[in-house]
Amino acid sequence: MSQDKYYQLLRENYGSREAVLTEIINLEAILQLPKGTEHFVSDIHGEFNAFDHVLRNGSGSVKEKLKECLEDDIDINELAVLIYYPEEKILQVKEEISPSELSDWYEKNIMLLTRVTNYASRKYTRSKVRKALPQRFSYIIEELLTEVSDQDKYEYYHAIIDKIIELNQAPALIHDLSETIQRLVVDHLHVVGDIYDRGPSPDLIMDRLIDYHSVDIQWGNHDMVWIAAVSGSLLSIINLIRISARYANLDTLEEGYGINLRPIVEYAKKYYEPLDVFAPKLLAGDNSVSETEKRTLNLVQQTTAILQFKLEGQLITRRKCFKMQDRAMLSKVNYEDNTIEIGGVCYELKNFSIPTVDIDDPCKLTLEEEAILEKLKVSFQSSDRLRKHMDFLMEKGSMYLCYNGNLLIHGCIPLHENGDYKSLTLEGRHYSGKDLLDYFERQVRISYRNPQVTDDIPTDLMWYLWTGECSSLFGKDAMTTFERYYIEDKATHEEVKNSYYKLRNEEDVCRYILRTFELPESGHIINGHTPVKEKDGENPIKANGHLVVIDGGFAKAYQKQTGLAGYTLLSNSYGIQLAAHQPFTSIEDTIKNGFDILSTKRLVDKVDQRTTVSQTNIGKRLIQEREDLEELYLNF
Ligand SMILES: O=P(O)(O)OC[C@H]1O[C@](O)(COP(=O)(O)O)[C@@H](O)[C@@H]1O
Ligand SMILES: [Mn+2]
Numbered sequence: 001m002s003q004d005k006y007y008q009l010l011r012e013n014y015g016s017r018e019a020v021l022t023e024i025i026n027l028e029a030i031l032q033l034p035k036g037t038e039h040f041v042s043d044i045h046g047e048f049n050a051f052d053h054v055l056r057n058g059s060g061s062v063k064e065k066l067k068e069c070l071e072d073d074i075d076i077n078e079l080a081v082l083i084y085y086p087e088e089k090i091l092q093v094k095e096e097i098s099p100s101e102l103s104d105w106y107e108k109n110i111m112l113l114t115r116v117t118n119y120a121s122r123k124y125t126r127s128k129v130r131k132a133l134p135q136r137f138s139y140i141i142e143e144l145l146t147e148v149s150d151q152d153k154y155e156y157y158h159a160i161i162d163k164i165i166e167l168n169q170a171p172a173l174i175h176d177l178s179e180t181i182q183r184l185v186v187d188h189l190h191v192v193g194d195i196y197d198r199g200p201s202p203d204l205i206m207d208r209l210i211d212y213h214s215v216d217i218q219w220g221n222h223d224m225v226w227i228a229a230v231s232g233s234l235l236s237i238i239n240l241i242r243i244s245a246r247y248a249n250l251d252t253l254e255e256g257y258g259i260n261l262r263p264i265v266e267y268a269k270k271y272y273e274p275l276d277v278f279a280p281k282l283l284a285g286d287n288s289v290s291e292t293e294k295r296t297l298n299l300v301q302q303t304t305a306i307l308q309f310k311l312e313g314q315l316i317t318r319r320k321c322f323k324m325q326d327r328a329m330l331s332k333v334n335y336e337d338n339t340i341e342i343g344g345v346c347y348e349l350k351n352f353s354i355p356t357v358d359i360d361d362p363c364k365l366t367l368e369e370e371a372i373l374e375k376l377k378v379s380f381q382s383s384d385r386l387r388k389h390m391d392f393l394m395e396k397g398s399m400y401l402c403y404n405g406n407l408l409i410h411g412c413i414p415l416h417e418n419g420d421y422k423s424l425t426l427e428g429r430h431y432s433g434k435d436l437l438d439y440f441e442r443q444v445r446i447s448y449r450n451p452q453v454t455d456d457i458p459t460d461l462m463w464y465l466w467t468g469e470c471s472s473l474f475g476k477d478a479m480t481t482f483e484r485y486y487i488e489d490k491a492t493h494e495e496v497k498n499s500y501y502k503l504r505n506e507e508d509v510c511r512y513i514l515r516t517f518e519l520p521e522s523g524h525i526i527n528g529h530t531p532v533k534e535k536d537g538e539n540p541i542k543a544n545g546h547l548v549v550i551d552g553g554f555a556k557a558y559q560k561q562t563g564l565a566g567y568t569l570l571s572n573s574y575g576i577q578l579a580a581h582q583p584f585t586s587i588e589d590t591i592k593n594g595f596d597i598l599s600t601k602r603l604v605d606k607v608d609q610r611t612t613v614s615q616t617n618i619g620k621r622l623i624q625e626r627e628d629l630e631e632l633y634l635n636f
Contacts, residue, residue, distance in 0.1 A: 010632050017636045020629050026125070027626040031614035034123050034573035035404070036187025037061060041568045042410065042528030043220070044191070045555035046199025046249070050566070050584035052208060056084040059568040059579040060601060061185040069119035070112065077594040079112060086178040088591045090171050106170040110161050113177040114144045120184040121145065123573075132183050132213070134176040140164070141177065183213055190403065192528040193220025193410030193473070195393075197243050198555045202226075203256040206389040209396075217397035220410040220528060221466050221473035224444070228462035229380050230390045231447040232454040234373045235311040235463050237380055242304035245297045248280040248289050257386045260379045261300075263372045268299035271355045277485055278302045278351075283556055305485055306354060307373075312463075313363030319460050321426050322468060329482040330362035342483070342492055349486045381451055394448055399441040399472065404571070404616050405523040407514060412475035412500035412527070413437070419509055421516075422498070424470040426457070433516050437472050440465060475500060475529065501530065510546035524548060524576065524605070526569065540567055540578060545604050548578060556583075575606035 001009075014020045039059060044051045057063065062083055066076045082089045093105060121129040133141050144160060164173055189212055196202040209215055219227070225243075228236035241264065244250050253259040280297040282289060289297070313328040326332075333340050338349050358364055365373070380386065400409040413433060414422040423432035431439045440461065447458035465471045467479040476495040483492040503509045504525070511521040525547040532540045532549050540549045550567040570577045579601050613619045 006628075007632055007635070010628065011636065014629075014632070017633065020633045020636060024626055024629050024633060026127075027622050027629070030125055031612065031619055031622055031626075033125070033613050035611040035613055035616050035619075036123060037185060037570060037572040038188050038190060038404065039186040039568065039570055040190045040192060040408070040526055040550055041566075042192035043194040043531075043551040043554055043566070044199075044202075044205055045194055045197055045222070046202040046205070046252070047554040047556065047584075048199070048201035048204040048208070049587070050554050050581075051205055053084070053584050053587075053590070054566075054568055054581065055186075055189070055208070055212070056182055058182065058185040059570055059581075061570060062181060065116060065120050065181070065185055069116060074112065079109070079116075081590060081594055082109060082174070083113070083116075083178040083181050085587060085591055086175045087171070088587060090174065092591055103165050106165050106174070107158075107161055109174060110144075110164070110170065110177070113174060113181065114141075117141070117177055117180050117184065118145050120181055124184070129184070133180060137173055137176050140173070141180065187214065189215040190401070190408055190526075191215065191217045192408055192526055192550060193218050194222045194528060194551075195220070196226050197222040197240075198247050198249075200249050200252060201256075203252060203385065203389065206392065210388075210392050215396055216401055216403070217393060218401055218408050218410050218528075219393065219397050219399060219444075219473065221471070223393060223397070224462055224465045224473055226386075227390055227393055227444065227448060228459070228466070230386060230451060231444075231459060231462060232377065232381070232451045233447075233459050233462050234377060234454055235308065235315060236466070237373070237376050238304050238307045238311060239466070241376075242301055242308055245300040245304065246278075246281055248282055248293070248297055250297065250300065257383045259383060259386070260375070263375050264303065265296060265300060267368065267372055268303035269296070272299045272302045272353065274298040275302065275351045275353065278305070302353065303356075305481070306356060307365075307369060309482060310357070310363045310365060310369075315455075315460055315463060317363070318455065319457070319464075322460075322464055324468065324478075327467075327478055328363070330357065333362065335359040335362075340487070342487075347487045347489060347492060350488055352486045377454070390448070394445070399437045399444070400517075402517055402519055405520050406526055406571075407517050407519055407523065408526045409437075409472065410527070411471070411473045411529045412498055412504075413472060413513055414470045414475070414498050415500045415503055415509075417499045419499075419503055419506075419512070422470055424468075433513075436470070440472065469498075473529075497530075504547050505542045507543045507546055510543040514546070526550065532567065534580070541602065541604055548576075548604055550578070569604070573607075573610040573612070576604040578602045578604050 014023065037058070039061070041051065041054060057080065063076060063080050066079060070076065070079075094102060097105060124132075130138070130142065140160065144157065164170055191209065195205050195217070209217070217223075225236045225240050229240050241250075241253070241261070244253055250261060254261055274295050275298070278298045278301045280289065280294060280301070309330045313330050316322065316324045316328045329340070333349065333352075338352060339346050340349060341347075356366060356369065400407060414436070416422050421432035421436075423430040424436055443458040443461045444465075447453075447456070447462055450456070450458070453459060465473050467474055469477050475498045477498070478495060480493050480495055504527075510525055513525060514521055514523045524545070527547065527549045528551040530549060531551050531553045532538050534540070542549070548569060550569050554566045566581050568579050568581065570579065614623065
């Protein structure tokens with residue numbers, strides 16, 4: 001668009017000089033406000049309840065606000081639980097006190113919540129607060145917010161609250177005030193990857209994120225498998241079903257997304273027998289899965305494992321450029337003596353049941369298998385809910401994100417031992433560092449736009465992102481799924497991490513990476529992906545505070561390793577804080593015992609002067625807008 005045309009449009013948009021002036025002043029005012037709170041979470045892995053709780057308490061931000069604005073004699077824990085779970089808390093209170101006491105309780109809490117809402121909204125413009133208010137009580141809440149601090153209008157203020165209680169609207173108002181507080185304490189959410197797999201409810205997490213007021217997502221390797229499945233990668237469909245069977249989550253696929261798994265279940269039952277090594281991974285004490293279901297899960301995991309190895313073999317052959325020939329496992333097996341040679345050592349295969357493999361052409365699919373894959377593809381691509389969730393991952397997601405001076409990335413930037421960027425060569429071109437990640441992202445988008453194509457480079461690259469040596473989402477030399485199923489020697493199970501994971505402890509390396517992403521060296525790299533083993537003394541804050549790993553493991557299956565239930569990060573106008581969480585038990589526990597999963601907070605970085613909106617990404621855009629408007633104002 002030409003400049004003249006641009007100003008013409010602006011002029012039409014504002015209509016008058018006064019309107020332009022008002023907007024200039026408005027923008028200037030916003031730029032001076034303290035920056036809003038950013039909340040970082042990662043590796044949620046299907047654990048909806050724990051994630052939902054962390055959103056409700058804003059990783060401790062809600063309690064912090066309560067402490068700041070209320071007197072010491074007020075029970076902050078009690079009020080916090082009301083803000084997190086208003087309906088449930090009100091039900092509990094109703095059981096405990098008489099109806100007349102209830103009116104007083106309502107009045108007291110509406111007043112407190114109004115004060116907190118007022119306090120939490122101080123950082124924002126009136127217009128932003130107005131937009132954040134829930135529709136049904138927006139007028140009343142606005143009125144309460146302005147009157148709460150005005151002693152002269154004491155009577156007026158109480159009359160409003162009394163009327164609300166009399167009309168039985170107190171629970172609804174408390175609900176809306178609580179949601180508004182949750183909404184105001186966190187301005188923006190970053191999800192640093194791995195929403196999917198292992199836990200039971202990634203679909204509920206996606207619904208929650210879609211409804212969330214402001215969010216971005218950095219794709220994780222597990223999210224990539226789901227995007228790839230909908231983009232037509234048969235290998236990803238199979239891998240995803242294998243993981244779902246391994247963690248007893250086939251219901252999410254069947255009931256959550258309406259995927260028809262009958263063909264593959266029938267097929268598995270026809271050819272395979274259960275083997276211990278394929279028993280689903282269940283948490284200790286989980287009795288919810290029946291023996292029949294366990295058997296089915298076992299068979300499906302086995303079947304999909306073999307199908308995965310066949311399809312991997314085919315992909316590795318058609319994509320020599322991925323340099324993964326040593327991972328074409330079925331082609332490496334010596335079928336005569338049931339052994340395989342890896343790294344010059346010969347290993348015996350255990351549990352290697354292959355009723356559907358033609359040993360003369362081990363990667364070839366049977367006709368039955370081809371038909372099943374076709375049906376699965378159609379089923380994955382015709383699920384409206386899955387499509388909606390993947391559309392959202394595409395719209396809000398990316399391989400990495402530069403945001404307010406920080407670099408957010410799930411896995412790593414592949415490095416050589418000496419700290420140089422490791423490159424991937426495809427179609428005669430070398431890609432490394434930022435270029436590599438940009439290239440990956442372009443290919444992902446091409447594949448997603450062309451779901452009917454199942455074996456082109458973009459689609460195959462999505463598989464590479466799951467398991468390739470130079471994948472920024474994986475960050476290891478190889479994925480030893482085959483070895484873990486069929487070889488006893490644990491030495492073969494090891495997955496060697498990319499040098500990045502050692503070098504990221506060094507400040508110079510982090511500064512270099514930040515520089516090449518055109519970020520200030522004072523910024524931070526935020527990673528997920530690798531569980532921080534804090535109980536073994538690992539520190540999530542690395543490189544003198546330049547890098548933070550926030551995967552403490554929401555995934556229950558990994559909590560044994562980490563001793564924690566995850567880290568989250570908060571960045572507000574005062575600096576950056578890391579919050580460590582204990583495992584989440586249940587909503588009932590929170591209501592009854594005031595249990596809150598937050599444990600400790602650690603300072604990552606403290607700024608000398610409060611950061612204002614003008615120093616943020618959004619601020620930069622607003623400054624540009626203001627400058628344009630000033631130009632328009634002069635020439636109106
Ligand atoms: O714990 P499981 O189910 O055996 O899965 C292990 C696999 O998951 C991975 O760790 C990848 O998943 P993460 O991104 O959660 O680490 C692989 O490296 C590994 O082979
Ligand atoms: Mn991961």
